[in-house]
Amino acid sequence: xxxxxxxxxxxxxxxxxxxxxxxxxxxxxxxxxxxxxxxxxxxxxxxxxxxxxxxxxxxxxxxxxxxxxxxxxxxxxxxxxxxxxxxxxxxxxxxxxxxxxxxxxxxxxxxxxxxxxxxxxxxxxxxxxxxxxxxxxxxxxxxxxxxxxxxxxxxxxxxxxxxxxxxxxxxxxxxxxxxxxxxxxxxxxxxxxxxxxxxxxxxxxxxxxxxxxxxxxxxxxxxxxxxxxxxxxxxxxxxxxxxxxxxxxxxxxxxxxxxxxxxxxxxxxxxxxxxxxxxxxxxxxxxxxxxxxxxxxxxxxxxxxxxxxxxxxxxxxxxxxxxxxxxxxxxxxxxxxxxxxxxxxxxxxxxxxxxxxxxxxxxxxxxxxxxxxxxxxxxxxxxxxxxxxxxxxxxxxxxxxxxxxxxxxxxxxxxxxxxxxx
Amino acid sequence: xxxxxxxxxxxxxxxxxxxxxxxxxxxxxxxxxxxxxxxxxxxxxxxxxxxxxxxxxxxxxxxxxxxxxxxxxxxxxxxxxxxxxxxxxxxxxxxxxxxxxxxxxxxxxxxxxxxxxxxxxxxxxxxxxxxxxxxxxxxxxxxxxxxxxxxxxxxxxxxxxxxxxxxxxxxxxxxxxxxxxxxxxxxxxxxxxxxxxxxxxxxxxxxxxxxxxxxxxxxxxxxxxxxxxxxxxxxxxxxxxxxxxxxxxxxxxxxxxxxxxxxxxxxxxxxxxxxxxxxxxxx
Numbered sequence: 001x002x003x004x005x006x007x008x009x010x011x012x013x014x015x016x017x018x019x020x021x022x023x024x025x026x027x028x029x030x031x032x033x034x035x036x037x038x039x040x041x042x043x044x045x046x047x048x049x050x051x052x053x054x055x056x057x058x059x060x061x062x063x064x065x066x067x068x069x070x071x072x073x074x075x076x077x078x079x080x081x082x083x084x085x086x087x088x089x090x091x092x093x094x095x096x097x098x099x100x101x102x103x104x105x106x107x108x109x110x111x112x113x114x115x116x117x118x119x120x121x122x123x124x125x126x127x128x129x130x131x132x133x134x135x136x137x138x139x140x141x142x143x144x145x146x147x148x149x150x151x152x153x154x155x156x157x158x159x160x161x162x163x164x165x166x167x168x169x170x171x172x173x174x175x176x177x178x179x180x181x182x183x184x185x186x187x188x189x190x191x192x193x194x195x196x197x198x199x200x201x202x203x204x205x206x207x208x209x210x211x212x213x214x215x216x217x218x219x220x221x222x223x224x225x226x227x228x229x230x231x232x233x234x235x236x237x238x239x240x241x242x243x244x245x246x247x248x249x250x251x252x253x254x255x256x257x258x259x260x261x262x263x264x265x266x267x268x269x270x271x272x273x274x275x276x277x278x279x280x281x282x283x284x285x286x287x288x289x290x291x292x293x294x295x296x297x298x299x300x301x302x303x304x305x306x307x308x309x310x311x312x313x314x315x316x317x318x319x320x321x322x323x324x325x326x327x328x329x330x331x332x333x334x335x336x337x338x339x340x341x342x343x344x345x346x347x348x349x350x351x352x353x354x355x356x357x358x359x360x361x362x363x364x365x366x367x368x369x370x371x372x373x374x375x376x377x378x379x380x381x382x383x384x385x386x387x388x389x390x391x392x393x394x395x396x397x398x399x400x401x402x403x404x405x406x407x408x409x410x411x412x413x414x415x416x417x418x419x420x421x422x
Numbered sequence: 423x424x425x426x427x428x429x430x431x432x433x434x435x436x437x438x439x440x441x442x443x444x445x446x447x448x449x450x451x452x453x454x455x456x457x458x459x460x461x462x463x464x465x466x467x468x469x470x471x472x473x474x475x476x477x478x479x480x481x482x483x484x485x486x487x488x489x490x491x492x493x494x495x496x497x498x499x500x501x502x503x504x505x506x507x508x509x510x511x512x513x514x515x516x517x518x519x520x521x522x523x524x525x526x527x528x529x530x531x532x533x534x535x536x537x538x539x540x541x542x543x544x545x546x547x548x549x550x551x552x553x554x555x556x557x558x559x560x561x562x563x564x565x566x567x568x569x570x571x572x573x574x575x576x577x578x579x580x581x582x583x584x585x586x587x588x589x590x591x592x593x594x595x596x597x598x599x600x601x602x603x604x605x606x607x608x609x610x611x612x613x614x615x616x617x618x619x620x621x622x623x624x625x626x627x628x629x630x631x632x633x634x635x636x637x638x639x640x641x642x643x644x645x646x647x648x649x650x651x652x653x654x655x656x657x658x659x660x661x662x663x664x665x666x667x668x669x670x671x672x673x674x675x676x677x678x679x680x681x682x683x684x685x686x687x688x689x690x691x692x693x694x695x696x697x698x699x700x701x702x703x704x705x
């Protein structure tokens with residue numbers, strides 16, 4: 001194993017707002033004022049003076065240092081604006097860094113956005129040659145791979161049709177196929193998998209897996225934790241231009257999700273999209289026990305959900321229920337105090353209602369929580385998708401193994417035995 | 423892990439050295455240049471009725487317009503040459519220079535989408551534009567030669583001579599000047615969009631400062647140095663002299679133009695090289 005990418009103290013500064021003033025005349029005015037020691041004449045009163053520049057500085061990357069080994073599939077995750085794309089742009093030489101250095105061994109191909117350079121009036125075949133050349137292939141190389149590319153994209157019939165007549169799916173497939181067959185030593189991929197249908201997405205993931213198995217290196221930026229988990233051997237968490245964590249995929253994803261929740265907790269109290277007469281309202285939901293963060297749970301862990309509420313007294317004969325749904329809206333679990341026990345006769349005007357589960361029974365993934373309550377048989381509050389929870393892998397059966405999605409969505413404790421029949 | 427620097431294929435640094443123009447890399451992308459040229463050639467006249475005929479219609483109409491307006495109405499002198507040939511030679515040469523300049527001066531602005539996604543030496547684009555225009559030029563020039571033959575047969579007084587041998591050098595200088603000014607302007611337009619308007623306007627003015635619609639000999643002696651300060655003047659005059667037999671040819675003027683071209687080309691390349699690295703952050 002050798003290092004194929006070495007990033008040393010890489011920094012990139014962007015200037016928010018305009019650089020210069022956009023017109024030569026105004027730039028001259030600013031320059032003249034500075035020369036005479038006067039303040040920038042174009043600034044509004046109270047606006048800070050950043051010299052000739054009208055905006056403030058943003059460090060998209062700050063002293064980023066890391067190395068990538070040959071054959072690694074490195075996932076890069078982080079919130080929007082964390083600096084992931086800037087990093088990829090520098091690696092693919094679209095823009096130059098402000099400081100630091102990157103050393104690369106082998107050819108880098110980037111799939112920052114597929115289909116760049118496609119000309120609508122040219123045919124599929126012509127565009128394959130053109131796009132291949134833009135990505136750095138010579139004609140002989142494209143010619144030798146043409147069949148493979150066309151097969152992969154599944155557009156053989158339309159090869160001599162101008163691409164402006166293609167469906168968007170065909171267009172994307174062809175574009176991805178060209179890029180994927182570039183056979184670079186290092187492949188940089190940014191969210192291309194958001195396009196195309198499910199089948200094609202799987203094909204792309206498969207192709208990336210192949211690339212990795214052939215000993216080549218892949219850098220993969222995505223917001224889709226499932227694909228990151230599926231593909232990546234290592235993962236890097238970027239936050240505010242700094243590499244926060246670099247390590248095993250599961251560990252880094254876990255860290256990412258726990259930083260993420262701090263920002264995504266929208267106030268349940270303020271949600272307007274709710275039903276009910278409002279005698280009682282949910283103000284906050286969290287996973288209070290058996291989880292690394294208030295919006296995540298672990299498969300098989302003893303778990304407590306806390307439902308914060310506030311209401312107008314007296315709150316008598318209160319029914320509370322909680323449903324857990326998958327992202328496509330199917331209800332997987334439903335729990336209610338009246339079905340598992342009984343209504344609350346009377347509760348304080350504001351407090352916390354808790355639900356206990358001995359073994360959290362859902363496989364890893366993303367889920368939505370609905371909350372519902374009734375006061376004296378009248379609907380008081382009903383919030384769809386009141387909270388989102390992420391379920392992390394865990395040992396459900398106590399046998400050291402973590403169940404996966406393939407076991408089905410819901411887990412149940414069970415035991416097996418056998419006896420002889422006479 | 424110790425890896426010595428010799429093993430790296432690519433080192434990305436904040437700023438390249440001023441004169442590090444990556445010309446070798448440009449050469450390795452020659453296939454892309456060819457494909458761009460071919461793309462421009464193939465795609466320009468797709469979905470048009472007359473197709474490639476436009477290559478001939480454009481100079482023809484311009485020449486006729488010039489002949490009518492400047493020749494017949496304004497009655498500008500043409501050094502005794504048939505007006506049609508005089509204006510056509512000027513038009514064909516001027517079109518090559520002007521098109522090369524205007525199109526290359528849009529390099530960055532027109533390719534933001536592409537440059538923002540993929541790396542290749544940015545000079546590929548202006549260089550490919552030069553070659554695309556060269557195709558147009560050759561077609562139009564052959565067209566011009568056809569008319570020349572026609573006028574010779576009709577017994578017009580034109581005398582092509584040995585200076586024709588200079589043709590490739592003249593074309594090279596036209597291309598070099600167009601490219602140099604073009605990339606210089608395209609680099610500056612990433613910051614100042616005003617320049618784009620200036621180019622459209624300026625190129626028209628420049629045509630009147632070049633002996634396209636009048637011969638240099640018609641300019642009075644006192645101001646002739648001014649017209650020859652324009653590096654294009656000696657090119658146009660030499661061209662006319664070589665093919666038609668009249669014009670003001672002076673090797674010193676040609677050397678001046680050549681030097682001028684080298685300076686502009688060098689300046690353009692250096693600034694272009696500077697801008698191409700970070701222009702994505704500016705536009």
